[in-house]
Amino acid sequence: MRIATWAFQGETHSGVVRDDAVHPFADGLTARQVVELGDAASVETLAGVPLAEVRLLAPLQPASLRDFVAFEEHVEGVRRSVDGRGGVPDAWYDAPTFYFTNPHTLLGPDVDIAFPAASVARDFELEVAAIVGPSSRIFGYTIFNDWSARDLQSREMQVNLGPAKGKDFAGSLGPWIVTADELDLYKDADGFLELLCTAEVNGVEVGRDLLSNMGWTFETMLGHAARDSRVVAGDVLGSGTVGNGGCLAELWGRTGRQEPPPLRDGDVVTLTVQGIGHLTNRITSAPPSEPVPPARPPKGRP
Known part of the structure; x- marks a missing residue:
């Protein structure tokens, strides 16, 4: 089953996609x-x-959004691109690491993505997101684009926190949620989803990988998220960016140069995941923001 949210004649509805039609839920359920x-x-x-x-x-407004880094190849390439260090940290192998990102700036398909005007190293990230249902089970899946301002991210992560402003300006979910039962036939013997994932910029493929190359299953990541914490129905878990060109920064880290080039205004990014569909967005720039004042020195210190 495919579950979508849409705008029609000035109103917002959620419901089921069947063939070439959308059928709203009764009683106005979201x-x-x-x-x-x-x-x-x-x-x-x-x-x-x-x-x-x-x-x-966007198919739903999640309670929270945890984004994991479950692909070893992505970690190695982006780490070299963002902070100049190669290899994969030993800690990555201990458990599936994640960060919390902004659930309030999630957008849907076919809308413009306004990057911070100050950013020139603009990037996409091809991910699959799992939607948590009741009793800590996976309800379904959708495509997630974790847009990244790499220059902002590189600077702020020197404080050993983040990413923050390099990420929280926008994310894309869509085109709909495919319920978990629809994708069970793609699971291998170890519970990994063997879904082909591709990324295109202006119609040219730049990335291709299998979702089953994840280091952990979604069920394991959900269990880790719930450990010593709380996960609720409606939470979203990002897989992390697939390898082999799932983002531009991974390719930059491999070659030492920004090729393919960073995203520019007018570029169109399309992410495709087998069994789910396509998610397309166009790049624009937000209006320039006011500069942040530098930190005040602590009192009593020259």
Whole structure:
């Protein structure tokens, strides 16, 4: 089952995508509410509207968004690109690491992504996201683009925190949620999803990898997120960026030069994941922001 959220005639609806139509949930239920129920098949739907007549939005507004780094190849390439150090940290192998990013700036398909005006090293990140359902089970999956301002990220992470402003300006989810049962046939014997993932910039493929090259399954990452903490239905878990060109910075780290070049205004990025669909966005620039004043020296210190 595919669950989407869309705008139509000035109103926002969530429902089921069947063939070339979208069918709203009865009683005005949102995708998040249906995820919390845990059984989309039991929710009544209304008459359909042609998919071509609606504007798809991010499929749900998550409770939180944890983004993991589950691909060894990505860690090695981006680490060299961002901070100049090669290899994979030993700590990466201990457990699936994640950071929290902004759930309030998530956008859907076919909308412009406004990068910070000050950033010139603009990048995409090809990921799959799992949506958590009741009882700490995986409800479904969607595509996640974790947009990255690499120059801002590189500077702020010198403080050994983050990433923060290099990331939280935007993320993309879509085009819809595919329920977990639909993708079970792609699971290998170890529980990894063998889904082909590709990334294109202006119609040219720059990345291709299998989701099953993850270091941990989504179930293991969910268990780690819940350890000594709390995960609720509606939380979203990003897989981390796939390897083999799942982002530009990985390629820059391998070659030592920015080739392919950073994203520019007008560039169109399309991420495709087998069994889920396509997620396309165009790059723009946000208005320039005011500079941040430097830190005040502590009192009593010259």
